[in-house]
Amino acid sequence: MTADPPLPPGATPGPPTEGPGTDRPPPRTPLAHLPTPAVSADRLAAALGLPEGSLWIKHDDLTGIAGGGNKVRKLEFLASAALAEGADTLVTGGGRQSNHVRLTAAVANRLGLAATVVLASDPPERPTGNVVLDEVLGPELVWAGDLGYYALEDAIAATADRLAGEGRQPYRIHVGGASAVGALGYLHAAAELDAQVPGEPLVVVADGSGGTHAGLVAGFGDHARVLGVDVGTRPDLDDAVPAMAAATAALAGRPAPAGDVQVDHDRVGPGYGAPSDACREALDLAARHEAALLDPVYTGKGLAGLVAAVRDGRIDGTRPTVFLHTGGLPALFSPRYADWVRRP
Numbered sequence: 294m295t296a297d298p299p300l301p302p303g304a305t306p307g308p309p310t311e312g313p314g315t316d317r318p319p320p321r322t323p324l325a326h327l328p329t330p331a332v333s334a335d336r337l338a339a340a341l342g343l344p345e346g347s348l349w350i351k352h353d354d355l356t357g358i359a360g361g362g363n364k365v366r367k368l369e370f371l372a373s374a375a376l377a378e379g380a381d382t383l384v385t386g387g388g389r390q391s392n393h394v395r396l397t398a399a400v401a402n403r404l405g406l407a408a409t410v411v412l413a414s415d416p417p418e419r420p421t422g423n424v425v426l427d428e429v430l431g432p433e434l435v436w437a438g439d440l441g442y443y444a445l446e447d448a449i450a451a452t453a454d455r456l457a458g459e460g461r462q463p464y465r466i467h468v469g470g471a472s473a474v475g476a477l478g479y480l481h482a483a484a485e486l487d488a489q490v491p492g493e494p495l496v497v498v499a500d501g502s503g504g505t506h507a508g509l510v511a512g513f514g515d516h517a518r519v520l521g522v523d524v525g526t527r528p529d530l531d532d533a534v535p536a537m538a539a540a541t542a543a544l545a546g547r548p549a550p551a552g553d554v555q556v557d558h559d560r561v562g563p564g565y566g567a568p569s570d571a572c573r574e575a576l577d578l579a580a581r582h583e584a585a586l587l588d589p590v591y592t593g594k595g596l597a598g599l600v601a602a603v604r605d606g607r608i609d610g611t612r613p614t615v616f617l618h619t620g621g622l623p624a625l626f627s628p629r630y631a632d633w634v635r636r637p
């Protein structure tokens with residue numbers, strides 16, 4: 294069985310994915326540079342009025358392959374499952390500036406596999422940001438036009454079917470690598486983080502597909518340890534994250550996580566990828582106090598969620614907080630943000 298969250302009413306399920314191997318956890322295919330650094334962010338803590346030593350940044354932007362980011366940890370397990378199935382092509386998709394697409398193409402290259410990626414966008418006039426890196430890495434690019442989250446999943450499934458019809462052995466990967474197999478990467482990251490930061494910290498993370506959040510919760514065994522910040526990728530995080538967390542824990546032979554999912558839905562701003570003032574403030578805070586470079590789609594809104602939680606007292610420094618830096622810097626070089634980043 295797949296670890297897919299329940300589909301919302303009206304959505305159609307695609308063909309089964311990640312076939313054999315999902316009832317037993319696949320091994321890890323080492324690709325990331327681990328452990329990633331966890332650094333104390335005392336200058337940012339002071340700027341927010343938090344006590345010294347209570348705020349950390351875990352640098353999963355430094356997972357070390359083709360620009361890095363959180364998707365590498367998921368792809369270590371997804372690639373293992375693909376190889377175990379005898380696949381020759383990784384198939385996935387994302388938005389035009391998808392980091393997941395870039396990193397899936399990168400992982401395919403490292404493993405000698407082909408990659409086909411579906412982009413939920415019209416082709417840009419010229420490549421910028423992640424699309425530059427997609428062109429350099431060289432996967433087959435399928436420009437599918439503007440698509441919602443589940444329509445994109447359907448387009449990925451149709452593309453996998455097309456490749457199978459051409460005699461290829463495709464391995465379909467969900468948007469964001471969001472499945473129990475992919476989330477195993479973050480089940481392991483939870484233990485890595487606890488070995489670096491004492492005191493059972495709260496982890497704040499930008500939620501796109503929710504797989505990172507789900508894997509962390511499965512690893513910690515408790516929803517109270519993770520605050521996800523919705524960036525507007527998918528409409529059903531409140532259901533998808535706990536379902537995926539439970540499935541990931543089950544796949545790893547762990548008990549179902551305790552507690553209730555925590556998602557902040559108030560930092561999306563005008564929409565997925567659309568700039569907001571709170572995101573800009575977070576970008577500036579991270580850059581000017583910690584020289585940490587955030588992105589406008591995910592990590593800027595993620596840190597904005599942390600800042601809001603400090604300001605309304607949900608985070609007060611009595612227990613440590615870790616901001617998970619999930620990468621995403623290439624999108625900052627998209628012309629969409631050129632005027633937004635300019636100083637007033």
Ligand SMILES: *Cc1c(COP(=O)(O)O)cnc(C)c1O
Nearest residue numbers: 392469501502503505591619621
């Ligand atoms: C994909 C992505 C996220 C969100 O991760 P999910 O596991 O999809 O929720 C956060 N930050 C960056 C930079 C990403 O590329």
